[in-house]
Amino acid sequence: xxxxxxxxxxHAVFYQIxxxxxxxxxxxxxxxxxxxxxxxxxxxxxxxGYKGGDLWGVLEQLDYxxxxxxxxxxxxxxxxxASNHRYHTHDYYQVDPLLGGNGAFRELLEACHDRNIKVxxxxxFNHASRGFFFFHDVLENGPHSPWVDWFKIEGWPLSPYxxxxxxxxxxxxxxRALPVFNHDNPEVREYIMxxxxxxxxxxxxxxxxxxxxxxxxxxxxxxxxxxVKAINPEAYIVGEVWEDSSEWLDGTQFDGVMNxxxxxxxxxxxxxxxxxxxxxxxxxxxxxxxxxxxEYAEKIAELLQMYxxxxxxxxxxxxxxxxxxxxxxIAGGDRASVELATLLLLTFPGAPSIYYGDEVGLPGRxxxxxxxxxxxxxxxxxxxLDYHRQLIALRHAYPALRTGVYxxxxxxxxVYVFARILGTEELIIVVNTGTSPAKxxxxxxxxxxxxxxxxxxxxxxxxxxxxxxxxxLSLPARTGCILGLAN
Numbered sequence: 389x390x391x392x393x394x395x396x397x398x399h400a401v402f403y404q405i406x407x408x409x410x411x412x413x414x415x416x417x418x419x420x421x422x423x424x425x426x427x428x429x430x431x432x433x434x435x436x437g438y439k440g441g442d443l444w445g446v447l448e449q450l451d452y453x454x455x456x457x458x459x460x461x462x463x464x465x466x467x468x469x470a471s472n473h474r475y476h477t478h479d480y481y482q483v484d485p486l487l488g489g490n491g492a493f494r495e496l497l498e499a500c501h502d503r504n505i506k507v508x509x510x511x512x513f514n515h516a517s518r519g520f521f522f523f524h525d526v527l528e529n530g531p532h533s534p535w536v537d538w539f540k541i542e543g544w545p546l547s548p549y550x551x552x553x554x555x556x557x558x559x560x561x562x563x564r565a566l567p568v569f570n571h572d573n574p575e576v577r578e579y580i581m582x583x584x585x586x587x588x589x590x591x592x593x594x595x596x597x598x599x600x601x602x603x604x605x606x607x608x609x610x611x612x613x614x615x616v617k618a619i620n621p622e623a624y625i626v627g628e629v630w631e632d633s634s635e636w637l638d639g640t641q642f643d644g645v646m647n648x649x650x651x652x653x654x655x656x657x658x659x660x661x662x663x664x665x666x667x668x669x670x671x672x673x674x675x676x677x678x679x680x681x682x683e684y685a686e687k688i689a690e691l692l693q694m695y696x697x698x699x700x701x702x703x704x705x706x707x708x709x710x711x712x713x714x715x716x717x718i719a720g721g722d723r724a725s726v727e728l729a730t731l732l733l734l735t736f737p738g739a740p741s742i743y744y745g746d747e748v749g750l751p752g753r754x755x756x757x758x759x760x761x762x763x764x765x766x767x768x769x770x771x772x773l774d775y776h777r778q779l780i781a782l783r784h785a786y787p788a789l790r791t792g793v794y795x796x797x798x799x800x801x802x803v804y805v806f807a808r809i810l811g812t813e814e815l816i817i818v819v820n821t822g823t824s825p826a827k828x829x830x831x832x833x834x835x836x837x838x839x840x841x842x843x844x845x846x847x848x849x850x851x852x853x854x855x856x857x858x859x860x861l862s863l864p865a866r867t868g869c870i871l872g873l874a875n
Contacts, residue, residue, distance in 0.1 A: 391639035393702040394594070394622040396506060398791050400460040401734075401780050402741035403453055406710050407463060407487055408438055408472045409761050410744050411445030417492075420485045429761040438472050439761050443483070443492040447499055456747060456773075457780030460506040460739070462596055464710055466493065469517065473710070473759070475510075475598065476517035476565055480583045497591050506593035508624055513580045514602045515559070515566040518548045523567050538576050539567050560602070571605035581615050588616055594624030596646075596704075600636070601629055609641040626704050630672035637695045644703040647738060648673040649691050651707050654732050655718060657684040657804070658821055659725035667713035667753055675718065681821070685799035692737070692794060701791055703738035707746070710759055714743065714752040721751070724866035727775055728819055731844070731868040734779040735808060735817045737794055747776040782843055782870060788813040798830045803863065805830055814839055818847060818861060819868040830859040837873055845869030 412429070427437035443466070453461070465474035468482040483493040500507050516523055522535040530544055540558035547553035548564055560566040569576050584595060595616065600609060609627075616623050626644045627636055633645040655663065655675035663676050679687070692700060707729050708715045719725035726746075733740045745752075745762050749769030752758035783789045792810035799805070802822030808815050814837050820826045832838075838851040838859075847869040848862040863869070 389639055391696050391698045392621075393643040393698050394624050396593075396622060397460075397624050397643065397702040397739050399784075400506065400739040401458055401783060402460045402462050402508075402704065402739055403456070403458040404462045404706075404709060404741050404743045405446060405464070406441075406473070406744060406759050407443065407446070407466055408441045408474075409433070409759050410441050411449050411762060412440045413442050413444030413448055413488075415444065415448065417444050417488065420489075424486075430764075433472075433756040433759050433761070435756050436472065438486065440486070441761070442486065443488045443496045447492075447496045450499060450503060450505070453505070454503055456742075456777060457784060458742070459504060460508065460593070461500065462508045462704070462741060463510060465510040465512055465598075467512075470519050471517075475512050476519070477512050478517055478519045479521070481586065494590075501591070506624075507591075508594040508596055508626070509587060509592050510598060511584065511595040512598040513569070513583075514599050515568045518565055518567065520567070537573050538570055540570055560599070568602075571603050571608055577605065577608065577611075581612060584612060584616050585619060588619045588623055593620075593622075594626065594643075597625065597627045597642070600627040600642075609636065613641055624702070626702075632694065634694060637699045639696070639699070644699060644738065646709065646741075647703040647705045649694075650688075650703070650705050650733075650736060650738070651675065651712075653679055653684055653687040653691075654729050655707065655715065655725075657681070658729035658732065658819075659715075659719040659722060660821060662720045662722045662725055663718055664713075664720050667718045671712065673712075681799040681802060681804040681819075684804055685796045688794075689796065697737075700737045704741050705733055705736055705738045706741040706743065707733055708743045708758070709741075710743070710755070712758065713754045714746060714750060714758050716746075716749060717751045717753050717758075723749075723769075723772070726772070728821060728866065728868050730776065730779060731817070731819060731870075734783050735789055735806075735815075735870065737791070740783070742776065748773050778844060786813060786815060786872065788815050795834060797832055797834075798828060800828070802826065803828050805861075807832075807835060809835070812836065814873070815843070816859070816871040817868070818845075818863060818871070820863040820865065822865055824865050826861075826863045826865075828861050828863075830861065832857050832859050839871040839873050841872050843870040843872045847871075 426440035468479040468484045469476045483490045526533040543556040546556050555564040558568045627642040629645040630648040636642045652673040652675045657679040660678035749772040788808040788810035792808040795807045797805045805818045840849045850860040852858045
């Protein structure tokens with residue numbers, strides 16, 4: 389079977405936005421709430437407080453995102469919900485009124501498309517919430533409710549709020565706030581398929597699927613793909629699966645997954661023994677123990693063998709998300725770790741994803757701290773923003789960084805070198821994670837050219853050709869670089 393994935397994703401640089409925390413609109417708008425008591429923007433976030441970010445705020449920041457080089461946005465959930473993260477869905481057909489409702493989303497979607505920015509929404513289809521109308525009917529009417537078979541009811545009475553009693557229904561992760569759908573019920577299945585179709589027809593460019601591995605109904609995700617792609621063959625379907633995702637990446641279900649199998653070794657290599665174990669333990673990915681270059685090369689080679697190349701090019705690659713601590717906090721504040729990991733992210737096959745605020749040095753320990761308000765410009769780390777802009781611009785400028793072959797050239801001690809090759813375009817990426825300068829000599833016979841122009845970073849590069857093509861490199865400690873051909 390020939391695997392087909394959306395072409396635009398191969399050229400995308402994503403920006404992940406947590407809508408309550410990115411931007412409050414500054415323009416006068418018609419709002420449902422005119423004087424809401426928002427949590428102070430710069431205070432540490434709390435589990436239940438709202439900071440009042442909205443979709444108009446995102447609209448007002450599109451110039452900033454475009455200048456950064458972003459051409460795709462992944463939003464964590466935007467549908468009506470009684471939680472600041474909105475994973476507790478009340479109504480799948482209504483954008484939350486706190487975000488501006490369906491009207492604000494329409495305006496934002498059109499503005500994004502005018503700038504050739506794609507928009508992917510979060511689909512939370514494994515579970516709903518206690519406030520979801522169909523479940524609320526069950527709470528009100530018990531076994532008499534017509535919606536009883538939509539959920540996994542285990543007994544009566546239900547106890548949605550009082551933890552002293554058994555819930556008597558299945559909640560995701562044992563959480564009674566999140567009643568799980570009964571996906572074996574054809575009506576539930578059809579309901580979810582129609583939601584997916586509705587928003588694709590509305591104009592969104594794809595779905596990021598929350599905990600899709602929990603949905604065990606046979607053929608569910610195959611049907612989901614067929615119905616979404618029937619409306620828009622270029623729609624992106626990306627699953628939140630943290631580990632080996634082979635069973636979903638066979639070409640009949642998802643186009644990619646959130647690539648935590650890239651994030652984990654990349655952080656373990658770039659940050660090494662600086663990793664704050666409190667921020668990564670008990671997570672579903674393992675950016676530890678520290679890796680030397682040879683071990684990193686081995687893990688990356690395994691990852692690139694795991695799925696078909698067409699899928700590799702549409703993986704959603706990341707270093708942090710709303711479900712992890714931010715990388716600067718994982719790395720104990722070490723800024724070089726972040727820059728090295730970002731260099732590896734933006735030169736890897738697949739679509740890189742920047743978690744809002746990482747590009748200006750926003751710290752954040754585990755949730756809820758990793759969901760802070762986007763900082764005022766006075767608090768930005770401008771050098772961090774500069775290297776993000778540089779690396780994103782290089783990715784857009786050189787097709788080899790997007791769809792070129794990935795070839796490891798050298799991996800010893802703390803130095804890792806690889807090439808991205810597309811036709812006659814050849815780039816060499818070099819990373820030294822060590823605390824001392826490094827000098828290395830690399831055989832590069834597989835390259836047809838001798839890239840030595842410094843496109844990024846600092847290093848000295850010299851080619852010699854006596855029988856074999858040799859690259860002599862001198863690298864400062866804790867730095868990386870990209871070499872290309874002089875134009």
